[in-house]
Amino acid sequence: MEYLQSLLKEIGLEPERARMFNLSAAMAGKFVEAAKEMTEKVTELGPNPLKSKMKDER
Amino acid sequence: MIVAEQKSLEEIKKLVGNAKKVLVAGCGTCVTVCFAGGSREAAIVSAELRMSTKLAGDPKEVADVTVQRQCEWEYLDEIAEQVQGVDVVLSLGCGVGVQAIAEHFPNVWVVPGLNTKFMGLPTEQGVWAERCAACGDCILGLTGGICPIARCSKSLLNGPCGGSLDGHCEINAEVPCGWQLIYDRLKSMGKLEVLMEIQAPKNWRTSRDGGPRKIVREDLRLVSEEK
Amino acid sequence: MTQDALQIIAYCCEHCAYAAADLAGGLRIQYPPSVRVVMLPCTGKMDVLLALKAFEDGADGIMTAG
Numbered sequence: 446m447e448y449l450q451s452l453l454k455e456i457g458l459e460p461e462r463a464r465m466f467n468l469s470a471a472m473a474g475k476f477v478e479a480a481k482e483m484t485e486k487v488t489e490l491g492p493n494p495l496k497s498k499m500k501d502e503r
Numbered sequence: 504m505i506v507a508e509q510k511s512l513e514e515i516k517k518l519v520g521n522a523k524k525v526l527v528a529g530c531g532t533c534v535t536v537c538f539a540g541g542s543r544e545a546a547i548v549s550a551e552l553r554m555s556t557k558l559a560g561d562p563k564e565v566a567d568v569t570v571q572r573q574c575e576w577e578y579l580d581e582i583a584e585q586v587q588g589v590d591v592v593l594s595l596g597c598g599v600g601v602q603a604i605a606e607h608f609p610n611v612w613v614v615p616g617l618n619t620k621f622m623g624l625p626t627e628q629g630v631w632a633e634r635c636a637a638c639g640d641c642i643l644g645l646t647g648g649i650c651p652i653a654r655c656s657k658s659l660l661n662g663p664c665g666g667s668l669d670g671h672c673e674i675n676a677e678v679p680c681g682w683q684l685i686y687d688r689l690k691s692m693g694k695l696e697v698l699m700e701i702q703a704p705k706n707w708r709t710s711r712d713g714g715p716r717k718i719v720r721e722d723l724r725l726v727s728e729e730k
Numbered sequence: 731m732t733q734d735a736l737q738i739i740a741y742c743c744e745h746c747a748y749a750a751a752d753l754a755g756g757l758r759i760q761y762p763p764s765v766r767v768v769m770l771p772c773t774g775k776m777d778v779l780l781a782l783k784a785f786e787d788g789a790d791g792i793m794t795a796g
Contacts, residue, residue, distance in 0.1 A: 446794070448778060449778045449781050449782075452547065452551060452778065452782065453785070455511070455512040455513075455551065455555070456512070456551050456554045456555040456558065456785075457554075457555050457558045457559070458554070458558075458785060462785070462790065462791040462792065463781055463791065463792050463793070463794075464791075464792075464793050464794075465793070465794045465795075466747070466793060466794070466795040466796075467795075467796070468746060468747055468750055468795055468796070469746050469750065470745065470746045470747075470749035470750055470753070471750070471753065472746075472750045473750050473751075473753035473754035473756075473757055473759055474754075474759065475750065476747060476750040476751050476753075476754050476761070476795065477754050477759045477760070477761040479793065479795060480738075480740065480761040480762055480765040480793075481761060481762055483738050483740075483765065483791055483793045484736065484738060484762040484764050484765065486791070487736055487738055487764070487790045487791035488736060490790075490791075492735070492736065492790050493785060493788055493789060493790045493791075494558055495554060495557055495558060495785065495786065495788060496788040496790070498557050498558070498560075498562070543779065546779055547778060547779060547782065550779070550782040550783065550786055551782070553786060554782070554785065554786055
């Protein structure tokens with residue numbers, strides 16, 4: 446995960462876009478919590494800048 | 504094995520320059536096992552280049568390919584077509600690989616993606632250490648299999664210098680004294696008497712001091728028959 | 731940009747996080763639709779290349795859970 450985040454940084458993407466969560470099969474609540482946390486973080490960062498560049502090409 | 508380290512993406516981007524089509528060429532031998540330039544690393548560098556150049560508004564066409572060994576023409580022939588079709592080849596091979604591509608494809612612009620470091624081995628997962636300096640005249644038989652050329656910072660031949668302290672080298676406490684290693688090994692093998700023989704100054708002409716080196720084996724050559 | 735338009739790829743271990751996501755569904759607990767679950771046989775299968783590919787194809791974020 447650290448390696449991936451360092452790669453993202455080098456590329457020019459926010460390393461916070463990737464995260465690891467530890468949970469077990471019984472942790473439905475924690476999965477939902479993680480999903481919400483991640484959505485909040487990414488909403489804050491905004492969409493992947495590569496996406497708008499892709500649209501330009503089309 | 505030959506041990507190498509990847510250059511930073513920033514330096515790689517500078518080397519690639521304004522080329523539009525890039526081929527990242529990995530090598531399946533030494534640099535694969537030291538995690539610097541194998542097929543996996545080639546795919547990662549190629550994705551990195553595609554994304555970062557796109558973000559910078561100068562998208563490049565980047566593909567990757569890996570051959571078994573970049574240092575042999577036969578393996579390079581396999582990628583001849585791909586190599587000819589791009590503006591620049593970013594070689595993730597060692598210095599030999601980069602030069603083999605340049606030599607084999609005279610009209611192809613090739614740049615290095617790695618810094619070739621040394622000949623060595625992994626001492627633990629994620630750690631590589633130098634073991635051989637390719638001096639061209641091996642003396643490991645005199646020192647119990649530990650090389651004073653590669654392992655002693657001063658490449659001394661007759662015991663440690665005054666900077667050897669508690670088994671460490673004076674250049675850095677993390678570097679073990681090569682001669683301490685040799686002494687300990689010979690002692691544990693009961694062969695300390697080997698050290699009583701004084702070694703004359705080494706003939707460095709077999710090393711890099713004699714200029715670029717070359718080996719010719721007439722018994723293996725094909726040209727001798729063709730003549 | 732609304733949350734719905736975001737794409738977050740959740741790489742989940744078949745035996746833990748994927749089961750947890752399944753359970754969340756079974757229990758009718760709502761989670762953001764931006765999260766798309768991809769099942770892996772084990773989080774050990776997770777790879778930097780997989781994540782880079784996701785970002786290259788326009789994912790806004792990735793999470794690995796297991």
